[in-house]
Amino acid sequence: MRFLIAVCCAALLLTGCDKPQESTLVLQGKTMGTVWRVSLAGVEASQQAELQQAIQQQLDHDDRELSTWKSDSVLSHFNQYHGLEPQPIGANMADIIVMALRIGAKTQGAMDITVGPLVNLWGFGPDAQPHHLPTAAQIATAKAQTGLQHLRVTEGVNGASLQKDLPDLYVDLSTMGEGFATDHLARLMEQRGINNYLVSVGGAVLTRGLNSGGNAWRVAVQKPTDRENAVEAIVDLQGHGISTSGSYRNYYELDGKRISHVIDPATGAPIEHKLVSATVIATTALEADGWDTGLMVLGTEKARALAIKEKLAVYLVTKQGDGFTHWMSPQFRAFLRDEQGKTTP
Numbered sequence: 001m002r003f004l005i006a007v008c009c010a011a012l013l014l015t016g017c018d019k020p021q022e023s024t025l026v027l028q029g030k031t032m033g034t035v036w037r038v039s040l041a042g043v044e045a046s047q048q049a050e051l052q053q054a055i056q057q058q059l060d061h062d063d064r065e066l067s068t069w070k071s072d073s074v075l076s077h078f079n080q081y082h083g084l085e086p087q088p089i090g091a092n093m094a095d096i097i098v099m100a101l102r103i104g105a106k107t108q109g110a111m112d113i114t115v116g117p118l119v120n121l122w123g124f125g126p127d128a129q130p131h132h133l134p135t136a137a138q139i140a141t142a143k144a145q146t147g148l149q150h151l152r153v154t155e156g157v158n159g160a161s162l163q164k165d166l167p168d169l170y171v172d173l174s175t176m177g178e179g180f181a182t183d184h185l186a187r188l189m190e191q192r193g194i195n196n197y198l199v200s201v202g203g204a205v206l207t208r209g210l211n212s213g214g215n216a217w218r219v220a221v222q223k224p225t226d227r228e229n230a231v232e233a234i235v236d237l238q239g240h241g242i243s244t245s246g247s248y249r250n251y252y253e254l255d256g257k258r259i260s261h262v263i264d265p266a267t268g269a270p271i272e273h274k275l276v277s278a279t280v281i282a283t284t285a286l287e288a289d290g291w292d293t294g295l296m297v298l299g300t301e302k303a304r305a306l307a308i309k310e311k312l313a314v315y316l317v318t319k320q321g322d323g324f325t326h327w328m329s330p331q332f333r334a335f336l337r338d339e340q341g342k343t344t345p
Contacts (some may be wrong), residue, residue: 001216003219009305013221016026019309021237022319023041023042023212024039024040024211024212025039025041025043025044025045025047025048025051025325026038026039026040027040027048027052027055028050028058029038029052029055029056031056031059031060031062031063031181031201032059032062032067032174032177032181032201033069034178034201034202034203035201035202036055036059036185036199036200036201036202037084037199038051038055038185038189038197038198038199038200039191039197039198039199039211039217040194040196040197040292041196041197041209041211041212042196042212043194043221050084051192052336054188054192055185055188058131058184058185058188058200059181059184059185059201061153062180062181062184064116064179064215065090065092065093066092066096066244067174068094068116068172068173068174069311071087072262074089074090074093075093075171077163078169078171078319079116079169079170082167082168083167084163084164084165085160085162085163085169085250086154086162086163086297087161087162088159088160088161089153089159089160089161089162090159090160091159091160092180092184093160093162093173094153094155094160094162095180095286096173096177096180096286097113097151097153097162097171097173098153098175099176099286099287099290100113100148100173100175100176100290101148101153103287103290103294104114104148104294105148106294106310107294107295107297107306109148109266110207110264110265110266110293110294110295110297110298111145111175111266111290111291111293111297112147112153112265113145113148113151113160113172113173113175114145114146114147114148114150114169114170114171114172114177114261115146115170115172115265116146116170117142117146117169117170117171118139118143118263118265118268118269119172119261119263120142120170122133122134122261122263122269122270122341123292124261124263127210136319137270138200139187140157140268140270142268143165143236143265143268145168145169146169146170146265147166147168147169150164150165151163151164151169151171152164152165158213175245175289175290175291175293176212176286176310177289178201178202178203178218178243178289179184179204179241179243179284179285179286179287179288180203180208180285180286180289181201181204182199182200182201182204182241182285182289183206183241183284183285183286183288185201185206185249186199186206186285187201188341189208190208193233194210195208195209196208196210196212197209198211198217198219203243203244203245204241204242204243204285204289205219205237205241205242205243205287206237206240206241206242206284207219207237207239207240208239208286214237215327215336216236217236217237218234218235218236218337219234219235219236219237219242220232220233220234220235221235221244221277221279222236223317223324225244232315232317232326233315233328233336234336234337234339235281235332235335235336235337236333236335237335238282240281240282240283240284240286240288240313240335241281241282241283241284241285241286241289242279242280242281242282242285242288242289243279243280243285243288243289243290243291243292244277244278244279244280244292245262245277245278245295245296246276246277246278246296249309258291262293262297263297263299264282264297265297271296271297272301273299273300274300274318274319274320275298275299275300275303275316275317275318276317276318276319276324277296277316278291278292278295278296278303278314278315278316278317279310279314279315279316279332280292280295280312280315281313281332281335282312282313282315291312291314295307295314295316296308300316300318300327302331303316304316304327307329308329311328311329311331311333312331313329313331313332314328314329314331314332315327315328315332317330
């Protein structure tokens, strides 16, 4: 779950964010266990009810395809299938998995959509939270059921198919579902001739055009703490998507330990390093949503090195003593703005 991205010019009054303009049409609802929000400039209020319905229908359709919480979703049917034959999937799911496999390879498996058995073992999936820390044997058993090398997407004239070579392989797309849904909302707006919008699902955001004040939409990255609502940085996405993964808001306490929802596929356990949030700006919200998870798993030093190598727009916040240190790539700095909307040197 991600709650680090705050939308400027929407309804959140955060430091450095603009107040919503009266002529901004704001729609919102729930999907995928989180919230969606759409802010539109230059759209008549008379369109609100029809747009609200169209957006919710689109997101409900995506959820029926991608959810691991719904037993009758397309993804759940694949996970429940214990054979090894290719299974037909839609183009949307194929796009997500192809992107996930690409980012997974570049992060050397740190971003792994087959990590579901471990997510469930640690109590962050459909299964209940454990009463005690999983044993080494339980972790090893779950790890043996994971690995991107066991998953294959084939796209042909008859459509796409998904195949596994482990009967119990379990695919979890929650790490990228919010980004995909955000991109899908953007496409929906474009199809309806709406060119000035800010759309978000959970912690993934994408903007196009200008807000009702004739300025660029601005997005704030919040400080990584669950006890304060302050802003780390303000960015103008310039038509890009942004997503943040953090280790500090989705957790629980067990046997005297703080258990993060971010699972390291290499160890089979929640991360314990000092990186507390990774924010990524990319061409699409889907890509940003994939990269932020992988970088979060890698930790500060490896994430920095990979961001430089891949020329990614990345902002990292690391816990240091009683405070935090911050690092941003040159590509991220190009999107940075001050509270007046000016480019930050």
